[in-house]
Amino acid sequence: MENVSTSALTPDTGHRSGRRRFAHAGIVLLVIGLFGFLYAAFAPSHSAATSSDPAIEQGRQLYLQGCSSCHGLNGEGGVTAPSLIGVGAAAADFQMSAGFMPLRNHTAEAERHEPAYDDTEIEQISAYIGSLGPGPAIPTNLDYQSAPLAFGGQLFRTNCAQCHNFAGSGGALTYGKSAPSLSSASPKEIYEAMLTGPENMPVFGDQQITPAQKLAIVNYVRTIKTSPNPGGAGLGRIGPVSETAVAWLVGIGVCVVITMWIGSKV
Amino acid sequence: MSSTTTDTPGTGGSSGADENVPAGEKATRATLKYVDDHFGSAGFLKRSMDKVFPDHWSFMLGEIALYSFVILLLTGVYLTLFFHASQHEVIYNGSYAPLRGVPMTDAYASTLHISFDVRGGLLMRQIHHWAALIFTTSIVVHMFRVFFTGAFRKPRTINWHIGVILMILAILEGFAGYSLPDDLLSGTGLRIAYSVAESIPVVGTYVCYFLFGGNYPGQDIIPRLFIIHVLLVPGILLALIGAHMMILWHQKHTDFPGPGKTENNVIGSKFYPTFFLKTNGFLFMVFGVIAALGAFATINPVWLYGPYSPGQVSAGSQPDWYILFLEGSLRMMPNWETHIFHHTISWNILIPGVIIPGLMFNLMALYPNIEAWATKDKGYHNLLDRPRDVPVRTALGVMSLTFYMILVIGGANDILATTFHWSLQAVTWVLRVLLIVAPPIAFKLTKRFCLGLQHHDEALLHHGVETGIIRRLPHGEYIEIEAELPPEKAEVLAKQIGYVGHSNGHAAITAGTNGHGSNGHATNGNGSGPKGGRLKRPVGLAETARARMEHFLTEEREPVPDAHAADHADEETPVH
Structure with missing residues (x-):
């Protein structure tokens, strides 16, 4: 476009008539005008959002106060924070209700803490972020208890256990990052995490793991998390390392103390 | 070591012939007399009962290993009554809901059956497993005592060698037992063992195929490990423990230097009654500690691990503690490989998985010989x-x-x-x-x-x-x-x-x-x-x-x- 206009304005480019020159300029103006019109028609409009849904407007206000300093005034992202356009309401709902966002410190990964917003506020902010662009919506059907349990276990061991450990106790990733424990994750959070792939977690879209399969995984995780350990203390459910500590500190420790007691002269 | 004579100070009360004998002791005497009439065992018994053991608490550490081995044998027998050493695929239909309907091997299904449907099964499994951890830890603690006090010196060098073999066998036995349930965690461990064997140049692949009857996981490894775990290694362990203790009995126990103690005497308590009572009480206390662990602390929750599947692995997959050093050496090793003539030498597995443990165990076994050779020490050492x-x-x-x-x-x-x-x-x-x-x-x-x-x-x-x-x-x-x-x-x-x-x-x-x-x-x-x-x-x-x-x-x-x-x-x- 710039090329066109410069050539039109340069006097010695050729021997063109003044009329043609004007015609060129007219086309240029028309094209510019068309772009402007198209932009106005398709660009996200705040005024449009304001008028349609008060919850979204509420969310926008909260967003501007609490989130925009990093994520930008229109959710476009910044140097330290990703763009939120198109992440969907589910991602926002997950991050805030699990307490990862708002971020407390710039560490290797977000740390979980008490949610900063109440449920209504989270709903409003999520609705606003959902309105920024198409993305996964907050799941509504969470009737996981009727989903097949053992099948969920198989899916969990195939897709989740390599990072979150066999019992969802969490595990190490690279450079200080980790797959967190699922002990305090609510059914909705587990579902949303699969749907949106927070931090280093991959997205398990509905084409990879269907909603029904997701519910089965949720059922498995919630079941093993809420069921007691049939064998006594669970020792953190992290496998043989805690057993090692108990064997050395308690098992052989007590045995050696007994040895000293028996072996002491009376 | 016939030169060692046993002085018998210590407890003075030897059993004399009294007239007014209680009824209980009369019965005991009658029994002993009956046995003596048939075997002529009185002399042996007398000598054994008067055997003197020195008093130091650290001399009883090895007994923890002995008694946990006894517990292993007892609980192990119970478990074999219900365990199926088979890799045939079955569909689980027992009482643990999160795995119902899942295809798995018979070995894993029967372990679940023991855990959830056999009376006392889970307790037995847990006592067995905790006893295995205490067995191996106590062997190590016992070895500390023997090494740091120089008890391995002549004439006890051969008994040190037997001890090192016992320790290695205990590790193998533990690993075989840990692998039997065929759960996801132990299967991951077996996969690593397979790869370690595979990393040995030239023969590695053949060794693997021989051990596993083909490619991993195959159908043979669990039945084979079962026979190794319940017959072969326990048999050798039993024989070597027998030898270990007979040599100890014959050579008499070492002691720290002290008043009246020389290279040629043993001062302490007689086997009967003092040492006999102490050591029996000790058996029950060790049993108590292990049973309490089995009752109150979960060990190896195979139902959470799930059945083994080559396509799955859990974060934080670790072996039992006695293999953890191998896991650590593998995890710490840089990723070095050499390619020669279309063959790969996996230094990243060969060094940490084969060479380092090989050096460690050989040095440990041969240390007494090296020390004796270097210092030209040919003397007998009964004082520590x-x-x-x-x-x-x-x-x-x-x-x-x-x-x-x-x-x-x-x-x-x-x-x-x-x-x-x-x-x-x-x-x-x-x-x-x-x-x-x-x-x-x-x-x-x-x-x-x-x-x-x-x-x-x-x-x-x-x-x-x-x-x-x-x-x-x-x-x-x-x-x-x-x-x-x-x-x-x-x-x-x-x-x-x-x-x-x-x-x-x-x-x-x-x-x-x-x-x-x-x-x-x-x-x-x-x-x-x-x-x-x-x-x-x-x-x-x-x-x-x-x-x-x-x-x-x-x-x-x-x-x-x-x-x-x-x-x-x-x-x-x-x-x-």
């Missing part, structure tokens, strides 16, 4: 060393333990990283550096520590105990009064330090301040018997190496600082 009196050996032991400990910690690097919010890479790199740097530091520190303790002993002998009483001398100087050690304590200390090696024993200590600089020769860790001078002219390479080794192993006893000694000689005389 105190760790401080053999600083280099003690330091070598601590150095090896440090190396081992870092390997063990390395096996849990991801658990450390998540627990303490550290970077996994940082943990691994710190441990890599420590693996090389920490053992020499541990050696140096331990040696220094031992020398310091020696110093303290010598100071006690030469200066006595500090009383805390300050006296002012006529010319104004203040001194602290030092009380002499009680003579029996001084004698024990002198023996422990090793002065008794000399014929003039105690005299050497009191001889004065200039004497003990030259005492190093007598105290270089082998209190008894004269040894060849260590500066003999070396002949040939082997002899040079031996002489250098001896020089390294033999640490001169450091003299007490002269200033103190001078004090002692001149000015403190009026105080005494």
